[in-house]
Amino acid sequence: MTRLHTLPPTEQIYRSHVPPQYDGFSIEKYFATRFSYQDEEEWSCQIGAGKIMVNGKVALIGQKLSASDLTVTNAGFRIEPAADRTLKVIYEDKYIRAFNKRAPIPVHPCGRYFKNSMTEILKQVYPAEVPRPIQRLDVITTGVIVFARTQKAAAFLMQEFKQNRVDKEYFALVVGVPQSKQFIIDKSIGKLKASKRVTGEEIPGSQSARTDVEWLTSINGRSLLRVVPRSGRTNQIRVHLASIGLPIYNDAVYGHGKVSDQEFNLHHRRMDFQCFDKKIELTATCPPHFQPYFDKVAERK
Secondary structure, three states, X not given: XXXXXXXXXXXXXXXXXOOHHHOOOEHHHHHHHHOOOOOHHHHHHHHHOOOEEEOOEXXXXXXXXXXXXXXXXXXXXXXXXXXXXXXXXXXXXXXEEEEEEOOOOOOOOEOOEOOOOHHHHHHHHOOOOOOEEOOOOOOOEEEEEEEEOOHHHHHHHHHHHHOOOOEEEXXXXXXXXXXXXXXXXXXXXXXXXXXXXXXXXXXXXXXXOEEEEEEEEEEOOEEEEEEEEOOOOOOHHHHHHHHOOOOEOOOOOOOOOOOOOOOOOEEEEEEEEEEOOEEEEEEOOOOHHHHHHHHHHHHOO
């Protein structure tokens, strides 16, 4: 079992600029919407306690924000959750650097995580570079994660994602056995609670989402799936699979996972994309506990 890294208590200060889409939001609504690990009431308490500043001045409840305002949040001294801080480079050139992400660890500081995040670690390992992740992977998702090394590369790759010109493939270990060899999950996804997403067109703010799935094999009631997301919604694969009764094994949010179990079961195996005039194809080795399923697939060939 991988030994996770626990940091001593640290003072957590978060700085962020208000994106254009939040222009005119009240400060409590802005934080509750963008940083949804706390609800509006909890953020209001922090604002009332003088823990948040806007453009160098203590914020007030109800204050309206403008695009590009600088917010600084003092979350005080906290003990972060333990994380796997291993960095395994799978590709690099002058424009990008790619890793086989471990788990649990977030890409950005979020929730209770701060220094135990990939961007904060990369600031220490590569101090001359600004960490610019071009995609997001959940805390419990492993596999291919790409960081742009220049602002120009980041802008180009973000546009490739926006135009849906990036091919991605995941492997998922789920609870249950599918009824079909191949199937498509085509369900809108929206937010029901502060941090949990569900399927349904009736959910306020829901967005269309499609996931293509291939059932590869099963062992003792768990199945290995090859999954290709055709859209890029937050938590899409986890939400879609849970919605049809096939939750990711050990998913504490959309399944029945246990925090103490370090076998995480959604892996970003492959990503193909264009970076300027170069076609890049990246693959990341799956965690060892996937191997019995691949062995069974190989036996049938």
